[in-house]
Amino acid sequence: METDTKSDGVLTAGGIGSVLRHDLPASLVVFLVAVPLSLGIAVASGAPLAAGLIAGAAGGVVAGLLGGSVAQVSGPAAGLSLVVADLVVTYGWRATCMITLLAGVLQLLLGVCRVARSALAVSPAVVHGMLAGVGVVIALSQLHVVLGGSPQRSAIENLIELPQQIVHNHTHAVFVGLLTIAVLVTWTRLPQRLRTLPAPLAALFAASVTAWALGWEVTRIDLSASLGSWSGPVWPRGDWHGIIGAVLLVALLAGVESLLCSVAVDKLHDGRRSDLDRELTGQGVANIVTGALGGLPVAGVIVRSTTNVRAGARSRWSTIMHGIWILLFAVGLGWMIALIPMEALAALLVFIGVQMVNMGHLRNLRGHSEVPVYVVTMAGVVLLGLAEGVLVGLGLAALFALRRLTRVTVRAMAEPDGRWHVVIAGSLTFLGVPTLTSELRAIPAGAAVDLDLNIDFMDNAAFEAIHDWRNEYERTGGTVNIDEIHDEWYSMAASGARVFPAKTPPRAPDRWWLPWSHRRNGQRVSRQPLVAARHAPRDDGPASPAVPDLLEGAREFHRRTAPLVRPLLHGMARGQEPSHLFITCADSRIVPNLITASGPGDLFTVRNLGNLVPRLGSVPADDSVAAAIEYATGTLNVRTITVCGHSGCGAMAALLSGGEKASGLPAFGRWMRHGNHTLARFIEGESAGEDDGPLDRLCRVNVIQQLENLRTYPQVDRLFRAGHLELVGLYFDIGTARVHLLEHPPIASSPL
Structure with missing residues (x-):
């Protein structure tokens, strides 16, 4: 999705067209998702039903207008329901609204102080574990409502009482709850053309119509009583330490969840990235408004935000309009809510709670060995409580980090x-x-x-x-x-010198193995002179891109790599002692030291087109390769000669074409005569099933033939027979970046 970053506050003529074409339909989709979720979270929080709609409207309009994300949708969050439920029991609903308002003030101050980025230092394993634990608690408590009972005081008690609820309760309420869950589970499996309504709305609609048509006895929702008994927030009574802790808990949990949601939503679109400090400020103002109006705490919600992006939203106007639709619905169509059975909302919460235990997060955390933090946090939230579980998770995450840092x-x-x-x-x-x-x-x-x-x-x-x-x-x-x-x-x-506590290993070259074209990133090439003298006259006109790349590469070497390898090269300055003669193709994609993980002084390298080794006495004569072989075996006393071919070799393609691809290149044509023995071997042999077509098989055959050509040199043959020299054939598959060892004979390969 591409967001419209220009229509961020002022609508132009083109911007109005984009809003009507993209944001208006998206806002209606998000509105249909947000209404049932807001009502359900209000039920789970023990708050008035109107509080969920107030929070949805405030989160949409206020946070959408003032926040730093163009696509995030804010509203009541299931992850905060346990906190709110505990606050309602401890201080009462009106005092909880004041705590929400104060938490908004704190978020506003933190956003003004530009500390939003520091919230991202919280381990995602702790956040996801907390949400998973909240999901388990919600699912266990609301499952009792679905089964016609009442939630117990803790998750353990809910789990213990669950078998009794299942065995003894088979009322109409149970049927409504099971029908709601069945629709939610099967809805995503229906064809796209049948899924015009969001799954939560479809499930509540099906449950409401069925209960009404069959005359089932269910618990009805009365929104009018909730709206009629509205009153403003009051100052909470009790220990001021607990009140401050509650404000901090709501502010931090809502803030962290919103910021993490903003970062996640940024990955779903290609528009402007989120301003996290502005987002935290917007969330603070939204919580001030929702607290003053008697709503639930507000946070960025990933379900609604993902729906917003997928529905085609291009700007923040989709979020703002979805909040307006919620407000209009609460004022003008609130009577429709009375048709929704309470058991259907409870079933929706059970489904949401189960979804909050996201196995995808576990897979991501497993690669970083953070699954224990996730599991311990989730268990702590379920067994001990939200704040206690989060603290235990943070402590374990800190211990894991300390262990990694001191390993x-x-x-x-x-x-x-x-x-x-x-x-x-x-x-x-x-x-x-x-x-x-x-x-x-x-x-x-x-x-x-x-x-x-x-x-x-x-x-x-x-x-x-x-x-x-x-x-x-x-x-x-x-x-x-x-x-x-x-x-x-x-x-x-x-x-006895002073040791500074900072970790100061020298910085290695940044992705040194990448081609120049992948490392430019629009950076200006320095024109400072090289350490070595430049023999070519300077041209003040436009230069070839390769020239500054080469010169900048040398400067990069002097600046970063040379200090690292200078002590090593200093010891090698008087002579070389390579262990391998490495014969490979001149193809620019083949980097011998890279594919063999070797360093300076390891490989005595010969490169030519087709990694060919002319046979002794062949015509036309070639002294270059022969001289390298003589010097390597006679002077350097190498212990191994390796011939390395590769996939998609242009020289082998020319050989396979019968010389057509070498037309107009006379020197190349004469050089390729040294490949005639390879071609003859290719024609006489058959595929062993290891190759990927004729060219690939020819490239492999060529390596084996060059190993035999090496045996035509008396010095090589004598050392080989005496066991003092080893001949090795390698094949580099460029597409898969795999090096294969070729066996001789037959032609087969095994990955290294």
Whole structure:
């Protein structure tokens, strides 16, 4: 959906057309969803029915007009129903309205102070767990109403009494509730053309008509009594600590839910992003208004907001008009509410409560190991209460965060030469000292130990543990060589220098492996001179995009990467000792160091079109590849020669075309003669089922043929037969970013 960001307060001629075409129909859809939900939440909160409609109207008009989201719809939220129900029991309804008003004042002040972003620091696992717990409590309490009984004082008592309700109550009220739930469950499975009404409205309509037609005895809703007994808010009586706590709880819960809802709704459309401080301010004013008029607390509601976006809303006018429709309905058509059975509203709340336990959130949290926080928060809300459950969830989330921040891993490995290699990674604090000392003391005495500290922080307890172990180990005849990959935490502490508490690992290049075209992001290319001299004359005219990309890439290397690799390269400056000769295609999509996770000094690389290895004595002669093979095996003493082909190779496509794709490229045509043996092998062989068509099979066959061509070089063949040299064939599938090991023969592959 694209929102109309221009019609944000003043309607132009074009804006009026967009409102009539998109926002007006969307507002009617949201209105039809909001009315039954507002009534149901009022029932669950123990508040007058009119309070739900007042909150719906205030949330739509006030929060819609003043809020910072163009698509979010505000109104009474099911997540606050437990809080409101408890406040009504403790202070009375009119005092609860005053608490709502004061909570709105607090939200307004927080929005003016621009602290809305800090509310997003609350763990989503706690928020979703809280909502799930509220949903369970609502469903259990309202299920008793559906079954013709009365809710108990707690969720546990509701659960204990449930079997008795199921066994003994089979009245008309039960049939109405079950019919309502049945319509809600089946409505989304109907064809789209039959679902003209929203599911909640359709369910209440079906239950009301059925109860009226069959003459069932049900409990009717009387909105007139609720409107006729209206009175303003009063100051709550009781302990002022409890009153302040209630104001804080309503303000924070409603505010956090609204802000999280705003962020979620932003993902549903392509228009302007939400101004969270303005949204919190708008929510505050809306709660002031709804509290003064005798309504429920207001918050952003994801169900109505999602409906608004899907219905095609383009601006905040849809939200505003939906609030106006609720107001007109309450004033002019309130008599229709008397036709709705109370048991049908209770069944709607049961359905809403079950939906609040969203399994999709569990799947998202599982990947971050936050499911325990979700489950504990939900259980705490159900068993202990809303505030207590949230506090328990926040405490567990804080413990999990502390555990992640202080996690340390210690790996001790024995090398073939008798040395021990120990890698310590993470944040070294006193919490990790037991694990650290246990692993270090397991190293045999008298060995040479290479200790790598890949850490971003070290406190005094961790330093003393390592330092004491090192001194003791060296006294028993061993040696310890400590190498710090990041900042020198150990060295500074050992020298008595002041260690700053901040974590300061050097910043790695941002997504260095991306192509230049994916890293521009509209940034201006710097024109500062490179460290190395530029031999080409400077041209003040327009430059090719590749030139500034290349120069900026070099500057990026000097600025970020060079400081990291300089110590490594300094040790290699006098000579190279690669272990592999890596022969691959010149294709720009193949990056040998990337697909093999290798670094400087590992690969002695040869690249050409088609990753070809001309046979010894072939015509036309090629000394370039032959010279590289001789130098790698005779001087560098490499232990492995790897030939790496790839999918969609242009050289192999030219070979498969019989030279047609090489027409007009004489040098390319002569070079491709070295692929004749590959072509002959391809024609004689058959597919092993591992390939994806003729070109893919030819690319794989070519790798195997080049391995055989390597054996035509006496030095290679002699080392191979003696077991001093290994020949390896790799195949890189570009589309899937997978490297396959090719077996010879037959031509088969296995993913690495």
